[in-house]
Amino acid sequence: MKNFIRRRSLILGSAFLISLSASAADGNIDNGQQLSMKGDGSGAPCMACHGPNGEGNAAGNFPYIAGLDEGYLLRQMLAYQTGARTNAVMSMNVDNFDEQQLADIAAYYASLPAPTATAEISDKKQAELGEMLVNNGNWDEYIPACSTCHGPGNRGVDENFPALAGQHAGYIKQQLKAWQNGTRKTDEVQLMEAVAKRLSDEQIDAVAAYLASLPAAK
Incomplete structure (x- = not known):
């Protein structure tokens, strides 16, 4: 029992x-792709750690992010900005993006096929x-x-x-x-x-x- x-x-x-789920801002996939290659101006671009296709890097403990839920990806990046999640590398690499830019990045990676x-x-x-x-x-x-x-x-x-x-x-x-x-x-x-x-x-x-x-x- x-x-x-x-x-x-x-x-x-x-x-x-x-029930706590929050709707993500509509993301622009094309802009997200560009931002993922350029970075936020102060840190490394997303692909430097997560790979050219979002496949991640097992040796570096960088997760794959391709094909993950768009809302989930946005929430995690916002959490790194606010300190709800702590990772010096991630916080440094997303701190200059605004929420719409993060939504665009999330939409781009969500649109990619998950690794095989x-x-x-x-x-x-x-x-x-x-x-x-x-x-x-x-x-x-x-x-x-x-x-x-x-x-x-x-x-x-x-x-x-x-x-x-x-x-x-x-x-x-x-x-x-x-x-x-x-x-x-x-x-x-x-x-x-x-x-x-x-x-x-x-x-x-x-x-x-x-x-x-x-x-x-x-």
């Missing part, structure tokens, strides 16, 4: 988070643990499946729950740790923070590795 109540509260929390490359997992035990947590969760430890919020195949649900499939493992680990230690504060109902704090280092490694092995492209 306790597990049922806990599961219900987590799912209701997810539904409440969806996936990572392989050589550790069978890690793969099995990751698959279990991502697809089924562990309700004995109050850990919901990632797909409960991030949708079928973990390919994202609107601007609140970004696609995780095919995302670079190092970046996923980095963000789960940020939720754990409270340095990422963009979740108004603290759902991700609560889940991340229940994960062990082994579980985080397994979840990140398994998600990175999933195909991002629909």
